[in-house]
Amino acid sequence: MNIEERLLKGDKRACARLISLLENNDEKAVDIIKRQYHKTGNAYVIGVTGSPGSGKSTLTDRLTKELRAEGKKVGILAVDPTSPFSGGAILGDRIRMSDLALDKDVFIRSMGTRGYLGGVSKATWGAVKALDIYGCDYIFIETVGVGQSEVDIVKMADTVLMVMIPNMGDDIQAIKAGIMEIADVFAINKSDLDGADKTKLEIEMNLDLNEKSDYRPPVEKVSAIKNEDIDVLLQKVRDHENYLKETGKLHERRRRNLKVEIVQLVEEELLKMIMQKALEGDLLEELSHQVEKRTQDPYTAKEKIISLIRE
C-alpha cells in the first residue's frame, strides 16, 4: 500500500511521512494533497501563540486532553525555531505533552521553521492539510515563541489563542500594533502569579477601545500547570468557533486566508523561476559587483533581473 492509501486508512506512519515529504519540498507530497484536497476543510484549526515560556505547549496539552475526553481526534503541529547559522534545531515542545504520546487519536509533530519567518514554517500550511485528510477534528498549531510582529498564524488558524503571562510590560505594550491585534481569545496563563488581574485589566481596557463589533475577544485567567480553568478556556474557544460558524464568518475568514496562501505560492514559484535564471548566467554575481562599485544602482539591477522572465 502506498502512503496515500495508508493515510486514508488513518495510518500514523503514512501521515508522518507525508509531512516529512512536504517539509522537504517533495512533489509527490504536493500531488497527494492535490488529489485529496476535497477531503480537507473539516478540521477546526486553533493557533496557539505567545512569547517564549508563556506555556503554549502545556496549555495545548491540557486543551487536547479536554477535547480527547469528548472523543475528538486531535492533531498538534508544534513549531520551534531553526538556527539561521547551522540549519539545525532543538524541537522541545513534546516534553510538555508526554502523556499524549500513546493516545492513538492524537498526532503530534514537531517542526523547525527552516528559515521561514512569521512564527511558523512554510510546510505548516501543507501539514495542516495532511492532518485534515488524516481525519483530525481539531488541529492545534503552536507557533514559535513570538515577539511583537510574528502574526502569520492568523493566516492559517480559524481561532487564534493568544497566551499571555503576567508582568510582561506596562499598559503601552497592550495597545501596540501587531500580535495583540490578532487574538480571538486571550489566555492569561500562570494566573497564580502576582499581576494576573492587572494584565487582564490592561487587555480589557485595550479591547474597550476597539471599534464596536458583535464579537469581543474574551480574556481568561488560567493555570495550565495546575490544570485550572482549562475547561472554561476551551469553552471560550468553542464560543468563537460557534460565532464564526453561525454568522458565516468562518467561510469569509477561510477565503481571506486562502487568498493569501495562493498569492504566497505564486510568489514563491515566481521567485524560483526568476532566481534560477539570474543565477544561471552569473547575472546576480555580476550585478552585485556593479552595484557595489556604484556603476549600477540596485533598482536598475532589479529591472534587469525581472526582464529575464518578461520576454
Next chain:
Amino acid sequence: MDKPIRVLVAKPGLDGHDRGAKVIARALRDAGMEVIYTGLRQTPEQIVAAAVQEDVDVVAMSILSGAHNHLFPKVVRLLREEGIEDVLVLGGGVIPEDDIPGLVEAGVEGIFTPGTPTKEVIAFIKENIKKK
C-alpha cells in the same frame, strides 16, 4: 537547507541525569540536525510513538541508571513491531564494556560511553544513516 537529519533524543528509564542528553542535542543542532527532545523518564512505548509521529532518521537514547540491557533492546523490538527498519538506534550513558556486544547484536548500532567527543557521534550518524 532541505532535508536535515531528524533525531529523537530521549531519556528512557528513571534516572534524572539529562546533562549528557542535552549536550548531545546541542551538538547535533550545531551540526545542522533537527533534534526532537522528549525529556526525562520516557517509556519505550512513548519513545517509539514519538519516533513514528516525528518520522525520525535516528533514535538516540541515554541511560545512566543501569537499565540499558532491558530498555534499549525493547525500543528496537517495538520499532520492528511497528515495521520500522530504517531508523538508526543509538545508546549512550554509563554502559559497561561487556554489555556493548549484546546491545549491538540487539540492534543498538552505536554505543557511546562517557567522554566520547560529540564529533564522533555526529560522524557516526552521518555514515550510518539508513533513509535515503
